Amino acid sequence: MRNQPALWPSPTWHLKKFQPDDPILYFSPDVLQATARRFEAGFDGLVTYAVKANDQAAVLDNLVGAGLGAFDVASLSEMEKVRQAKADAVLHYHNPVRSVAEIAGAVGHGIASWSVDCPCELDKLADVPRHCTEIAVRLRMPVPGAAYDFGEKFGADPDQAVALMKKARAMGFDVSLTFHPGTQCADPQAWAVYIVEAADVARRAGVTLKRLNVGGGFAAHRRGAAPDLEAIFDRIASETNRAFGIARPALVCEPGRAMVAESFTLALRVKAVRGDAVFLNDGVYGSLTELRDIGAPDRVSVMRPDGGALEGAMAQKVVFGPTCDSIDRLPDRMALPEGVAEGDYVMIRAMGAYSSSISTGFNGYGRQEIVTVASL
Template sequence: MPIVKTNTTQIAQPTQLRPYGLPTYNTSADAIAAYAGDDQIYVLYPRKIEAAARTFLNGFPGQVLYAVKSNPHPSLLQILWDEGVRNFDVASIREMELVAGLLPGAKMFLMHPIKSRATIARAYALGIRDFSFDHKDELQKIIDCADDATDLRLHLRLALPKGDAAMPLSGKFGADFESATALLQSARHVSDKLGVCFHVGSQCMVIDNYDRAIGYARDLVNAAGVSIDSIDVGGGFPVAYPDMPIAPMADYFHAIADSLSAHGFANIAVFGEPGRALCAEGGATLARVELRKGSDLYLNDGTYGSLFDAGQFAWKFPVKLHRNRPPAPALNTIGFRFFGPTCDSADTMNGPFHLPADTCEGDWVEVGHLGAYGQTLATQFNGFYSNHTVAVLSDD
């Protein structure tokens, strides 16, 4: 979708939907009826992805970087590009080459704080100039692999005090306060542009976490006594899963804008790295019921497939039943536990997932909100996997 740029806002203009090279159906039921395979079916909902992109492009108070890790499917990347997303957060050589090959005009940011020297060198050769770091040795690696280049745009990853996200990300990455002040001072001398970045945690449902993080960044920059050119507020933008109600995304945008202004960051470049919020609702998995035992359903997808978060973190994804034969599903529902197809007993999703009480073998269960961290986490364990992805045009 083309973008009309003004001085302050990116406005997405509607265009006609394209199928993006995938088998395309009006409904999920149509996709199931046409399928002759034995595996699960992955679904992309282009209109939902488009709507999410417009929300961020028109509302986020800065530049939008799509976090490719959340779903690198080429068709999804193309949908985002056509909507006007031009910046992509990549972490590996394969992600870089995927984006560069598919979208030659894209601007990539290598925001993974710890990288191999080969990754840094390949990134620089591909024209990437934005690099994250959180340690003096990583900073030196970037300098070495870019041959002491003078056009580096460096982003110091900060370790934040513990927040309230559903999936906290503290502990693995980020410089503490004392280290960060010294790193900012060192990086200022070797960077063309210098910024700070952080991540409040995945699925952050407490908006004030962004204000606390921005205030923390302000204190750190003041302590370092250097000027910065950008601030990256990271990802964490949530999606409304069952039992996880969220505020409107506009509330997040307004709070971030107000906090940036209040803490003296209004006149520098601002970045955000949505992943889940751009693609989660735009994807689903259609899994067939192979057997029912009481309130247990055995599916042809599970935690070693696209339902990792349902097993590992006990997330209750939205579900609905598809049955293409009589009788119509019962009106009353009960809570089910799911088991995946592998021989591993850990392939368990406790839910409960509420479906019609007469759900049985041969029915298909649509598990929603799996556009993010669904099929991208799937393995080929035990020989159970799917290469079948379709586009569905309805928004149901």
């Protein structure tokens, strides 16, 4: 990954001038900071950024500049990157499966919140300092509305959560609850169902929650109309008030995708066109990896090398990546102008989440340059 410090006016200006043949991720600090301020203003609680979505130094630095002081981390490497951006950042270690060595390293970073979803993982935390430290029991339920369900891997069923909360309290920890409705979730009802169950679990455990972490999962604008984040914020606040009453806990959220996606536009060059198939200079082993799981976006445009927009009738194209692997293709066709040709640039909006963090270097491809722009 190469970071280019210069600030260019726009992706179109940069592409026209330099004609890059490698994938480019265009980054707008202004868009990222505006999104951070939107979460801070709209969500009634503590906003923590899920670093896994994009751990680039420029992203972390700009979030700190926008006022964020808390981060959701899943590894020692992410802790170190956050500490470089903000030495006194509050860290929530909410990857609920950890080795003994990882726990020892995390203690040195001063973790404020540890999530657990089974007794054996709670037992591993027996020697963690209690002062200013919470255990956030991770709850799971079969709630629809997301692109894929995190509950298949993490989380305790309600009865298990009750037992874990009682045990954590007996061990001397502050006790919280956390959940994750699943990625790319735009339905406020998903959060409402979890909040109601969280209140019931807390009552059954006889525990007054320190905090309720409503997770991430906030959808980015990938297709159609933009998700109504404010509707989700409002529903979370009202449902928490209704479900908990005077025992209402402080709220926490941990957006990743919705925080960072809109601040990046991905530019890929067309290497070849063969019938209804388009070959791009990056694919599912690189910046398009996640599109295999959540489908292709429709916020796509095509630019000619001279900077002009390619318009006209659209056609559903098979999209291949550049590697020698025949499965390096998007599972769904992508709507592109019929006249798309070799040398054109395919511009995909809202690609700041996971496009760089899970790219590989397979076959010598998959490395994107990051270029900072004034506007997208």
